[in-house]
Amino acid sequence: MDKLKLEAYWNENKKLTWITMIIWFVVSYVAAFFAAELNSITILGFPLGYYMGAQGSLIVFVVLIFNYAAKMNKLDRKYDVEEEEEK
Amino acid sequence: MAKEKSAFLDNLGRIYAMYTVVFIVFVLALAVAEQMGLSSKIIGWTFMGVTIALYAAIGIMSRTAKVSEYYVAGRSVPAFFNGMATGSDWMSAASFISMAGALYGNGYDGLAYIMGWTGGYVLLAVFLAPYLRKFGQYTIPDFLGARYGGNAARSIGIFAAILASTTYLIAQVTGVGIITSRFLGIPFNVGVFVGLGGILVCSMLGGMRAVTWTQVAQYIILILAYLTPVTVMSFKATGNPVPEIAYGQILQKINHREAQLIADPKEQEVKDIWKQKAADIDADINALPGSLEAKRQGLNDKLAALPADSPAADREQIEKDIAALPKTDAEAKEAWTKSKAAAAKAGGPLKIYTTPFTNMDKANMLALTFCLMVGTAGLPHILMRYYTVPSVKAARSSVGWSLFFIFLLYFTAPAYAAFARHEIITNVVGQSFATLPAWVAAWGKVGLFTVKDLNADGILQFAEITLNTDVIVLATPEIAGLPYVIAGLVAAGGLAAALSTADGLLLTISNSLSHDLYYKMINPKASITTRLTISRVLLVVTAVLAAWIATYKITIIVELVAWAFSLAAAAFFPALVMGIWSKKTTKQAAVTGMVLGLAVTLYYMIGNRFYGVNWFGIKHISSGIFGLPVGFLTMWLVSKFTPAPSEELQEFVEGVRYPRGSGTASDE
Numbered sequence: 231m232d233k234l235k236l237e238a239y240w241n242e243n244k245k246l247t248w249i250t251m252i253i254w255f256v257v258s259y260v261a262a263f264f265a266a267e268l269n270s271i272t273i274l275g276f277p278l279g280y281y282m283g284a285q286g287s288l289i290v291f292v293v294l295i296f297n298y299a300a301k302m303n304k305l306d307r308k309y310d311v312e313e314e315e316e317k
Numbered sequence: 318m319a320k321e322k323s324a325f326l327d328n329l330g331r332i333y334a335m336y337t338v339v340f341i342v343f344v345l346a347l348a349v350a351e352q353m354g355l356s357s358k359i360i361g362w363t364f365m366g367v368t369i370a371l372y373a374a375i376g377i378m379s380r381t382a383k384v385s386e387y388y389v390a391g392r393s394v395p396a397f398f399n400g401m402a403t404g405s406d407w408m409s410a411a412s413f414i415s416m417a418g419a420l421y422g423n424g425y426d427g428l429a430y431i432m433g434w435t436g437g438y439v440l441l442a443v444f445l446a447p448y449l450r451k452f453g454q455y456t457i458p459d460f461l462g463a464r465y466g467g468n469a470a471r472s473i474g475i476f477a478a479i480l481a482s483t484t485y486l487i488a489q490v491t492g493v494g495i496i497t498s499r500f501l502g503i504p505f506n507v508g509v510f511v512g513l514g515g516i517l518v519c520s521m522l523g524g525m526r527a528v529t530w531t532q533v534a535q536y537i538i539l540i541l542a543y544l545t546p547v548t549v550m551s552f553k554a555t556g557n558p559v560p561e562i563a564y565g566q567i568l569q570k571i572n573h574r575e576a577q578l579i580a581d582p583k584e585q586e587v588k589d590i591w592k593q594k595a596a597d598i599d600a601d602i603n604a605l606p607g608s609l610e611a612k613r614q615g616l617n618d619k620l621a622a623l624p625a626d627s628p629a630a631d632r633e634q635i636e637k638d639i640a641a642l643p644k645t646d647a648e649a650k651e652a653w654t655k656s657k658a659a660a661a662k663a664g665g666p667l668k669i670y671t672t673p674f675t676n677m678d679k680a681n682m683l684a685l686t687f688c689l690m691v692g693t694a695g696l697p698h699i700l701m702r703y704y705t706v707p708s709v710k711a712a713r714s715s716v717g718w719s720l721f722f723i724f725l726l727y728f729t730a731p732a733y734a735a736f737a738r739h740e741i742i743t744n745v746v747g748q749s750f751a752t753l754p755a756w757v758a759a760w761g762k763v764g765l766f767t768v769k770d771l772n773a774d775g776i777l778q779f780a781e782i783t784l785n786t787d788v789i790v791l792a793t794p795e796i797a798g799l800p801y802v803i804a805g806l807v808a809a810g811g812l813a814a815a816l817s818t819a820d821g822l823l824l825t826i827s828n829s830l831s832h833d834l835y836y837k838m839i840n841p842k843a844s845i846t847t848r849l850t851i852s853r854v855l856l857v858v859t860a861v862l863a864a865w866i867a868t869y870k871i872t873i874i875v876e877l878v879a880w881a882f883s884l885a886a887a888a889f890f891p892a893l894v895m896g897i898w899s900k901k902t903t904k905q906a907a908v909t910g911m912v913l914g915l916a917v918t919l920y921y922m923i924g925n926r927f928y929g930v931n932w933f934g935i936k937h938i939s940s941g942i943f944g945l946p947v948g949f950l951t952m953w954l955v956s957k958f959t960p961a962p963s964e965e966l967q968e969f970v971e972g973v974r975y976p977r978g979s980g981t982a983s984d985e
C-alpha cells in the first residue's frame with residue numbers, strides 16, 4: 231500500500247484523536263475542577279457543576295465515540311483503506 | 318451447523334425482542350400471582366430459578382468445539398449486541414447494587430465513579446479497540462507477544478491480567494452469595510455455589526460464544542430491573558416519569574432541607590454524642606493492650622454477676638458481646654480505628670449534597686476519576702470483547718454502543734441516590750420513632766438501615782441513621798410502594814450483573830492460562846481438543862477457587878477491586894497504546910515500562926495503605942496516577958537507547974493502523 235497515503239491517513243486520524251481527547255478532557259476534568267463555580271448556574275433545575283458530572287459529561291462521551299466512528303469510516307473511504315465488503 | 322448459526326445471527330433482533338417481551342410477561346404474571354396470594358418466598362425462588370435456568374440454557378445451546386468460537390465467538394457478534402454484552406460484562410454487582418449508595422453518601426464527590434467508569438470508553442474507542450480488532454487474535458497478552466516479540470511482555474501481561482481479574486472475580490462471586498442468601502434465605506456459602514453452577518454451565522461449554530449471548534440476555538434483565546423502581550419512584554415524587562430529568566428539582570429540595578438540618582440544634586446534640594464516642598474509642602485505642610483485657614474482664618464479671626433466674630436472652634447477649642470482642646490487640650486496633658473514624662464522620666458537619674470536594678479533596682477526586690478511566694481502558698476482560706466483532710468498523714461503533722448501554726444505568730444511578738436522600742431527609746428524619754415508615758423497620762431487621770435515638774428525644778435526627786450503601790437500590794421498590802415482585806426483579810437484576818461480569822472475568826483468567834501460558838509458551842503443538850479441554854478444566858478450577866476464597870468473606874476484597882483499576886491502568890494501558898501509536902517503542906522499553914509502572918503502583922498502594930507512605934496526599938485507591946506516567950516515560954526513554962524494532966515489526970504496527978485486510982477469524 232502507498233506509504234505516503236497511509237501517512238496522510240494516519241495524520242488525519244491523529245488530528246481527530248486530539249480533538250476528541252481535548253473535548254473529553256474539558257467536559258470531565260475542567261468541568262470537575264470548576265465544579266464549585268459552575269454550581270452557581272442552574273440548568274434544567276440542576277446545579278451545572280453537578281449536572282456535568284452526573285449527566286453532561288456522559289452524554290458528550292457517547293456522542294464523541296459515535297462521532298469518532300463516523301468520521302473514521304469516512305476517512306477510510308477517502309484514503310481507500312476501508313475493509314473489503316465480503317460479509 | 319453453520320446454517321443454523323447464521324439463522325440465529327440473522328434474527329438476533331427479533332429473538333431478543335421476543336425474549337424481552339416474554340420476560341416482561343413473566344414479571345407481570347408473577348405480579349398477578351402475588352395479588353392472588355403467592356408468597357414472597359416463592360416469588361424469590363421463581364425469579365432466581367428461572368433466570369439461572371435461562372442462562373444455563375443459553376450456555377448449553379451455544380456449546381462449541383471450535384477454537385475461534387470458544388475464544389472470540391467466531392468474530393460474528395454485531396456491534397450493537399457486542400455493546401450490550403460489554404455493558405453487562407462491565408457492570409458488576411457493585412455498579413448495580415452499591416454505586417447509588419456511594420453517591421448517596423458522597424454527594425458530588427461520588428460522581429468520580431460515574432465519570433471514571435464511563436469516560437474510559439472514549440480512550441478505548443480512539444486509542445485501542447479498532448486496532449486490537451485489526452490485529453485480531455484471541456487475548457490481550459497475544460497482542461503484547463506479537464508486538465514486542467518473545468515471551469517477556471506476554472508473561473507480564475499474563476501476570477497482570479490474572480492479578481487484576483482474580484480479585485474482581487472473587488468480589489462478583491461474593492455478590493452472588495449476598496444476593497442469593499438475602500433473597501432466598503439460604504446460607505451465604507450455599508448461595509455462592511448455587512451461583513457458581515450458573516456461571517460454569519454457561520462459560521464452560523460455550524466459552525466466549527455462550528458468554529456473549531448470555532450477557533446480552535443478562536443486560537436486558539438488569540437494565541429493566543434497574544429502571545423500573547426508580548421510574549415509579551420519580552413519578553410518585555414529582556409527577557414526572559423520567560427520573561433522570563425529574564431529580565434536578567429534587568436536588569434543590571435536598572440542598573434546601575440540608576441547610577435546615579445544619580441549623581437544627583437537635584442535630585448538633587447528636588453530633589456531640591458521636592464526637593464523644595469517637596473520643597472514648599480513641600482513649601481505648603491509646604490504652605491498648607490493657608483496655609481490651611479490661612473490656613473482656615468487665616463483660617465476664619457482668620456475666621458472673623447475673624442472677625441465676627435472669628432470662629436466657631440476657632445471658633446470650635453478654636456471651637455474644639464477649640464473642641464479638643476483637644481477638645488480639647492488633648485486631649482491636651484495626652477494628653476500633655475503623656469505628657472511631659465512623660463515629661467521627663457521623664459527628665462531623667453535614668455536607669450540602671451538591672457541593673463539590675467535601676468528602677474528597679479536589680486532587681483526590683480528579684486522580685480517582687483519571688485512574689478509573691484509564692483502568693477501564695486497560696481491563697483485559699473488556700478489551701477482549703472487541704475481538705468478537707466482525708470488522709474494525711464494527712469495533713468502532715461497538716464501543717459507542719457499549720457506552721450507550723452502560724450510560725443508561727450510570728446516568729440513572731444519581732437519580733436513585735437523590736430520590737432516596739430526599740425521602741430519607743424529608744419523610745424519615747424529623748419523624749417520631751413511633752411513626753417511621755414501614756420500610757425502615759424492614760431493612761433495620763437485616764442490619765442495612767439502623768436508627769438509634771442517641772439523644773433520647775423520641776425524634777429521629779439525620780445523624781442517628783447508619784446505613785449500608787446497598788440499601789439505596791434494594792429498598793427503593795418498597796419506598797416507592799411497589800409490590801414484592803419488583804424487589805424480586807431487582808434481585809434478579811443484581812444477580813445478572815454479578816454473573817455476567819464473573820463470566821467475562823473467568824474467561825479472561827482461564828484463557829490467559831490455557832491460551833497464552835500453555836499453548837503459546839509451553840506447548841505450541843497442542844491439538845485443538847487438548848487446548849479446549851485444558852481451557853475448560855482451568856475454568857472450573859478457577860471458579861471453584863474463587864468461590865472457595867469468597868466463602869471466607871475477606872473484607873479487604875472490596876478494596877482490592879478498586880486497586881484492580883490502577884493495576885490495569887499501569888500494566889496495560891501504556892504498553893498497548895505505545896505499541897500501536899509509536900513504531901519506535903522497543904521490546905526492552907515495553908518490558909521495563911510495564912515492570913516499573915506496575916512496581917511503582919504496587920509500592921504506593923501497599924505503602925500508602927499500610928505503612929504511611931504519602932505522595933501529595935493521594936489515596937492508595939488512585940495509585941495508578943503515579944505508575945502510569947512512570948510507564949509511559951520509561952517506554953519513551955528506553956526506546957531512545959535501544960536498537961529500533963525490526964523492519965518487520967514496524968510493518969506490523971503499520972498494519973494494525975488501517976482497517977483493510979481485517980479478514981475473518983481463522984479456525985487454526
